Amino acid sequence: MSQLSLSHISKSFGDTRVLRDIVLDVEDGSFVTLLGPSGCGKTTLLRIVAGLERPDEGTITAGERIFVDAARGVFAPPQTRRLGFVFQDYGLWPHMTVAENVAFPLKMAKAPKAEIDKRVAEVLAAVRLSDQAGKIPEKLSGGQKQRVSIARALAAKPELILFDEPLSNLDANLREELGQEIRLLSKELGLTCINVTHDRREAQILSDHIALMKDGVFHQLGRPEDLFRAPVDLWAARFLDAGNILPAASVRLPDAAPDAFVMVPRGAFRIDGAEGVPAQGLNSIFLEDRYEVTAELDGHIVKVFSPRFVAHGEPIRLAVDPGDLRRYAAGRAISR
């Protein structure tokens, strides 16, 4: 057990404070995603864990090992931290073959030649690239390049692997597929992983836990289902795109304060009931087993899952159970 612990990490670039007092414990074998808009400090935090940046304050420990202790001036350079890193732009060395790229961390660790060959074959098999070992990275597709990058990160059997937007350079289908693969691999090998992304879908695919970041602090921390079901405030609800955000009055909530808002998940609306608020259909998109209907409700655009097609201009009624919506007053969530 070598739990990764970050405590009171702060970092400024010039006058800009990019990280403020970050505290995070990553359990062994769990997959944590730092999710947030650009400029929220998530990449800086990842690079601090890797040793590519130095924090101004705070400590990072991995089990018994100390990565950083800013107060005591302790700093382990990245080459001593024994971790894996998967880069957004792959970071593959163009003058080396796939096998040489993967072998590099092992060579740096001065592993014997026979062991290097065996391990390279192993990890390339794990990412299903055994037949590409002799190629140079330029000849590979984007997905294959990212697999090589993952294989290289796995090669030296690190306990911790860091991912910097690993899926963002890939197209949608590949993204889903490779994301699932990464998740599976991490579970099979019992890896501890930290991932950084601005893409909520990527976070959903990969994570056991999500740390939603805003302006250099953790805004909300929890399991994916906690975050998406109960965003802590309207900003989080909007960023996560967790549901429709409407003034409470527009869904006829009886006890609504004037500044009260509600968040209604797309699946919470019932369509075609006798009661409900009158609305007008605008557009219907067919998804695998249902329609996503865009409708106008009281001057607001809402998205609703519907079992049937709704034509443009068709009058409908939208009903919602008070138990299915989240209430917000003055921007913050209020408990039911």
Add this chain to the structure above:
Amino acid sequence: MPDLAKTEGGQSLRLALFLFSTTILTVIVGLPVLAIVLYALFPHFNELSLAEPFSKLLPSLSDPRLIGATANSLRLSVSVTVLSAVIAVPLAYLRARIAPGLGKAWDAGFLIPFLIPPYIGSLAWMQLLQRNGFVEQMLGFNLADGLYSFPGIATVMALHLFPLIYFTTSRAFAVIGTRYGDVAKVFGGRPLPVFFRISLPMVLPALLSSGLIVFILTIEEFGTPEILGRRFGFEVMVTAIHAKFSDWPIDLSGASVLCLILILIAFIAYRFHHKMSARFQTAIDNQSVDARPAPLSPPVQAAIFAVFGAVFVLAVAAPVGTIAISACMDTISGGVTWDNLSFRNIEGLFDSGSDALGAMLTSLTLAVLAAVLTGAIALVVAFTVVRLRSKATVFLDFLSILPNSIPGMAVAVGLILTWNMAFWPVTPYNTAAILLLAYLCLMMPYPVRMITAALRQLPKSLDDAAYISGAGELTVVLRILAPLLMPSALAAGFIVFAVSTRELVSSLMLAPPGVETVATFVFRQFDQGSINSAMAMSLVTIIVSGSIIAFGQRLQGKASK
């Protein structure tokens, strides 16, 4: 350099590299410039005294000879720039309208002037137009009076430099001319208004930026004004500086004032050029060449062909032919006849123990050393500037590009002023080592620019991935970056080698007695009347350095792909 220590993964090697490259560049580039400034301000600086500061500055500035030379320099540079543009812009405009194959052939032809060192070109024009020159032998008249005049010098220099403007503007016309021109035609524009209102304004930044390069090269040029101007008492700044060193009493502070003015003019022009080319880059961003112009009628095609042909004959065929024929003539007095032609002069250059062979060996050695050393220094500088990116490296970046705007003459003067000082325990002055220093300074921008550009293309994640894989600083530099930068370094090396072999002005100023380079050999042989051996050496230089430059450029093209 406070933030260097904090640079991440930041270790002692980084600091060592930074200190190493800063020290080297300060010695090679910084000291000569500093010396010029100090001598200009403190005329007794060679006695290590700061007495009578500025006492020479004002008298020098009001010296009629200095004012005359400065005015001549500016007049000449402006005239050459305008004349080059007058030759180049119509050609560049027509270039986009002729068949692509033919256009490529003319492009190849107009590359040739780059391969002829300007002093050799001037010598060729003299051979051609002087009294009893080739033209008189063939046609019965000479144009010596025309050649030895202000318009003559300006024309010779413009014929040599116009390809710079031609290539830049024809690329600009190709990218924007047809595309936006077609748009204008769709909206009813007629050809002439389209040219003046659409094409010309859009290529103007490209035209200005290349024009400024022509301006800088003209104001820095020593060979042509010295060779042609001397014959009718025409003095520019660079030749005036030369005179201050060769005429008694030697006037060090006067020379440094002139150098300072020269550097300032070149520096301002260079900054301006930089702005202009950046503006052109953004103006044409993301435009592709798609439309092909409509084919032209045969008479128009013939007329365009004649225009290109005439310029080619004047700028390329005449000087190159003259050099080749003179190099192969047994005696100049024998005239251009078959019996008088042989390869004897060229073979004579390679006779063992000859001055020519010695000069070639000297140039070869210096050029190889300059290529290897500038390449190695540039690798370190590029790594420091691009990867450390701290405030401290701004100065380093500035130093490495500074020689771009320092004329060769100023570098030579700066080196003399620096290493002539009494307090150095050892000095390269009066040895061949000072030539090497001069070449290092003059050539430094080529490899720095090429390697820095290549390094900027390499994503930072390549370094980071190696650090995380357990590699230290040195391993990253040696196993990751150096192999990836090798093609660019090699290409830069070839260009430095070739340009070094033909460098005239600093060689002439700095070569110690008894040491000749190829360029000084040509210059002196011509002065002494051994025109055939000067031309034979010129021909060898053009062919050797020309093919190496072409090879280097090819390598660079491949490396940047």
